[in-house]
Amino acid sequence: MGRGRVQLKRIENKINRQVTFSKRRNGLFKKAHEISVLCDAEVALIVFSHKGKLFEYSTDSCMEKILERHERYAYAERQLAGENDNSESQENWTIEYSRLKAKIDLLQRNHRHYVGEDLGSLSLKELHSLEQQLDTSIKQIRTRKNQLIYESIAELQKKEKVIQEQNSMLAKKIKEKEKAAATQHMTWEHQNLGAPNSSYLLPPPPLPTLHIGGNYREETAEAERNELDLTLEPLYSCNLGCY
Known part of the structure; x- marks a missing residue:
């Protein structure tokens, strides 16, 4: 049966x-x-x-895309049906309000899911999809962060290169000034080596790194004492012979 x-x-x-x-x-x-x-x-x-x-x-x-597609088709059908009077227009606004409110609620729910809240109502498939979305977002964030780090490093390297070039130019100028000062001092010594009386020699121009003026004055004083001794020795001998 x-x-x-x-x-x-x-x-x-x-x-x-x-x-x-x-x-x-x-x-x-x-x-x-x-x-x-x-x-x-x-x-x-x-x-x-x-x-x-x-x-x-x-x-x-996803569910959101299917619902949005349904709303678009339903709205298009209502428009083709000629719903143009005020009451129906008000009804359309009511439907639009309901659609937007539902979309806002959906976005708020997705936001709670993204921050790890209200996950009890999700199935295993939905959790897996949410995990994939978060992994993709993390990869994009890391890519952008690495790009900014590389750009910052490149900018610092450019600044370092400019500073090194400036330091090289300053070191070159310092060497040129030291070389010019040394050449001037050697020229002065060469001009005063053949002077008849070393007591009338002018002191050399001061050099900040070479202390030659003090030694030269000591040598000049010693030469003057030797000349004075040579001058006094014949006089002393003559006086002794006369007595």
């Missing part, structure tokens, strides 16, 4: 109602997955339990 037709009505027993809800929900999601695979269709399924808990299923394209 065949099975009789079951009358559809609300199950009064809470336990039986919950068990039936779980079974039928899993079967519904399974059928949605099968039709999406077999017919290459985009499917979005939203279920709220009697306690208000959300259960949803969507194909590879």
